[in-house]
Amino acid sequence: MSKTICREINLAETAKFLKKHEDYIILTHASPDGDTLGSAYALYYGLKEMGKVAQVLCSDLIPSKYSYFATKTDHITNNDAVVIAVDVADEKLLGALEDNFKGKVKLCIDHHISNTRYAENLLLDSNASAVCEIMYELLKKLKVNINDVTAKALYTGIATDTGCFKYSNVTAKTHLIASELFEYNIDAAEINRLMFDTKSKNLLQLERMVLDTAEYHFDDKCILLTVTDKMQEVTGCSGTDLEGISIISRSVEGVLAGITIKQTGDNTFKLSLRTFPPLDASAICKTLGGGGHKAAAGATLEGTLSEVKEKILAAVKDNMEKTNVWSSADK
Amino acid sequence: MSKTICREINLAETAKFLKKHEDYIILTHASPDGDTLGSAYALYYGLKEMGKVAQVLCSDLIPSKYSYFATKTDHITNNDAVVIAVDVADEKLLGALEDNFKGKVKLCIDHHISNTRYAENLLLDSNASAVCEIMYELLKKLKVNINDVTAKALYTGIATDTGCFKYSNVTAKTHLIASELFEYNIDAAEINRLMFDTKSKNLLQLERMVLDTAEYHFDDKCILLTVTDKMQEVTGCSGTDLEGISIISRSVEGVLAGITIKQTGDNTFKLSLRTFPPLDASAICKTLGGGGHKAAAGATLEGTLSEVKEKILAAVKDNMEKTNVWSSADK
Numbered sequence: 305m306s307k308t309i310c311r312e313i314n315l316a317e318t319a320k321f322l323k324k325h326e327d328y329i330i331l332t333h334a335s336p337d338g339d340t341l342g343s344a345y346a347l348y349y350g351l352k353e354m355g356k357v358a359q360v361l362c363s364d365l366i367p368s369k370y371s372y373f374a375t376k377t378d379h380i381t382n383n384d385a386v387v388i389a390v391d392v393a394d395e396k397l398l399g400a401l402e403d404n405f406k407g408k409v410k411l412c413i414d415h416h417i418s419n420t421r422y423a424e425n426l427l428l429d430s431n432a433s434a435v436c437e438i439m440y441e442l443l444k445k446l447k448v449n450i451n452d453v454t455a456k457a458l459y460t461g462i463a464t465d466t467g468c469f470k471y472s473n474v475t476a477k478t479h480l481i482a483s484e485l486f487e488y489n490i491d492a493a494e495i496n497r498l499m500f501d502t503k504s505k506n507l508l509q510l511e512r513m514v515l516d517t518a519e520y521h522f523d524d525k526c527i528l529l530t531v532t533d534k535m536q537e538v539t540g541c542s543g544t545d546l547e548g549i550s551i552i553s554r555s556v557e558g559v560l561a562g563i564t565i566k567q568t569g570d571n572t573f574k575l576s577l578r579t580f581p582p583l584d585a586s587a588i589c590k591t592l593g594g595g596g597h598k599a600a601a602g603a604t605l606e607g608t609l610s611e612v613k614e615k616i617l618a619a620v621k622d623n624m625e626k627t628n629v630w631s632s633a634d635k
Numbered sequence: 636m637s638k639t640i641c642r643e644i645n646l647a648e649t650a651k652f653l654k655k656h657e658d659y660i661i662l663t664h665a666s667p668d669g670d671t672l673g674s675a676y677a678l679y680y681g682l683k684e685m686g687k688v689a690q691v692l693c694s695d696l697i698p699s700k701y702s703y704f705a706t707k708t709d710h711i712t713n714n715d716a717v718v719i720a721v722d723v724a725d726e727k728l729l730g731a732l733e734d735n736f737k738g739k740v741k742l743c744i745d746h747h748i749s750n751t752r753y754a755e756n757l758l759l760d761s762n763a764s765a766v767c768e769i770m771y772e773l774l775k776k777l778k779v780n781i782n783d784v785t786a787k788a789l790y791t792g793i794a795t796d797t798g799c800f801k802y803s804n805v806t807a808k809t810h811l812i813a814s815e816l817f818e819y820n821i822d823a824a825e826i827n828r829l830m831f832d833t834k835s836k837n838l839l840q841l842e843r844m845v846l847d848t849a850e851y852h853f854d855d856k857c858i859l860l861t862v863t864d865k866m867q868e869v870t871g872c873s874g875t876d877l878e879g880i881s882i883i884s885r886s887v888e889g890v891l892a893g894i895t896i897k898q899t900g901d902n903t904f905k906l907s908l909r910t911f912p913p914l915d916a917s918a919i920c921k922t923l924g925g926g927g928h929k930a931a932a933g934a935t936l937e938g939t940l941s942e943v944k945e946k947i948l949a950a951v952k953d954n955m956e957k958t959n960v961w962s963s964a965d966k
Binding site for chain 1: 798799800801802803805806807808809810811813814815817818823824827828831832833834835836839840842843846847849851855882883885886887888889
């Protein structure tokens with residue numbers, strides 16, 4: 305099959321596209337988070353308001369903490385349903401859905417500058433803190449009714465992708481949209497409690513184990529945390545449970561590079577890297593075969609734990625030297 | 636001295652008041668936080684823009700993390716300087732400044748519904764998430780220039796009093812003001828990092844130690860964490876360093892009572908209790924000789940650690956039984 309050429313379209317063109325067709329399949333990325341689910345469901349509710357048929361598909365189980373907006377969706381009977389992907393920067397991120405939908409995504413709505421342009425049409429705003437920001441504007445452009453559940457979905461995506469308005473991706477527009485979403489009955493405090501202040505007993509146990517692995521490098525400008533297979537087995541925590549761990553790595557005073565290494569197979573490890581300026585997580589992870597944003601990026605590495613650590617530390621050190629925050633002379 | 640009658644005034648009257656006088660002393664509360672400092676300094680910078688003389692006074696040292704806006708202020712030479720208190724709900728909260736300024740506060744700007752109305756004039760908005768919300772509107776009303784540092788001070792107060800837009804005191808207006816403050820060069824991500832995501836290496840070590848002490852009781856509806864003298868000694872963490880620990884105790888899924896016991900002497904322990912409805916932290920702590928709010932309260936207890944634990948657990952159990960969330964029959 306020949307590679308389709310990706311056409312970047314704007315908000316108005318996207319609205320027109322959505323009006324044109326009748327049946328939609330909305331794909332989220334695997335290991336779904338608040339933004340991919342929030343934007344998928346907000347779009348789903350919007351399309352329903354427009355009288356369309358739609359369905360949300362995700363390769364993984366949707367964590368129960370999102371159940372206040374992520375409910376069962378309709379089943380599609382029409383084989384010609386138009387496929388949309390939201391917050392999916394690369395077809396690979398579709399997980400098990402990739403086999404079915406590779407090369408079939410007609411519209412992708414995303415905010416990752418690293419989007420691989422796999423879709424026929426792409427609505428991309430890399431300045432948006434979350435796809436839910438774009439989705440809110442799209443629903444307004446479509447003039448569809450936004451109900452409380454839709455508003456909750458949108459708020460969830462924005463809150464989770466910004467660490468509750470904490471990170472550098474927040475803009476004046478982010479707060480303006482949040483302000484408008486507060487006009488709905490969203491109970492943001494309860495959403496935030498569920499998203500940010502609720503951890504299971506097992507996760508607390510895992511955090512304790514992970515804190516035991518803390519290593520400091522490069523004059524304490526770098527912390528390295530490890531989550532082994534065994535820790536995940538003992539605590540039963542995996543996948544999105546582990547999101548909070550990388551937050552720990554970026555919270556230590558003076559640390560510019562927070563490394564979290566998660567074992568995903570015997571000799572496979574997933575790196576989550578969080579950095580502060582002038583370090584560039586995206587650049588570091590690129591040298592390791594991964595990618596992401598300037599402040600948060602990731603990569604998958606093969607090897608023993610100590611080999612993987614060595615590779616990652618070398619890449620971080622290199623970026624530290626390039627940006628003059630650390631030189632070997634610092635010892 | 637006869638008690639002054641407190642007059643509640645509105646924004647326009649407050650603006651008029653500030654235009655009228657020339658010299659001001661601005662008081663913050665003791666153990667200063669982001670909102671009392673943010674609103675005091677925003678007012679200070681505003682008054683300077685108006686060509687007034689002003690000074691900020693606080694009974695305690697200002698923590699260095701606020702140094703990006705809380706700088707040294709002018710010294711007042713005029714003995715007739717008009718005294719303003721910001722975010723001070725009660726004269727007692729002035730700390731060591733109470734002796735000097737008791738009965739002398741001409742204007743109080745506050746958002747605590749519990750304000751004791753000790754000032755001659757009171758601008759009170761209990762719907763404001765932070766005094767900095769009120770202060771922003773006051774500066775706009777005064778049409779004074781808001782510079783980047785003033786905007787940083789205002790953002791800091793709003794962010795810290797709302798847990799970075801996480802709590803139930805956030806309104807549409809809170810986000811709208813934040814959105815307007817983003818038009819200045821405030822580097823909110825850096826402010827948030829300093830305020831919320833910066834813990835010392837030692838504090839991280841303490842957290843690990845405290846997590847090791849975690850005990851669950853009453854069908855996991857209660858968690859008990861202990862901070863011993865020795866942990867504080869080893870890590871060098873004490874006082875406000877420990878605030879985050881009690882937050883851990885309220886973040887575990889299914890937990891209705893989060894108990895943190897901190898050793899303060901050989902046989903003295905300080906209880907921090909966090910509860911969720913229907914439990915009542917204030918009622919529980921009252922039976923232990925302490926007090927506080929419904930969701931957060933405290934007490935000081937004497938005895939050995941195991942005696943103190945027993946007393947606290949009995950009081951919690953009693954409240955659980957009274958509110959029917961746990962009965963002995965649950966085993």
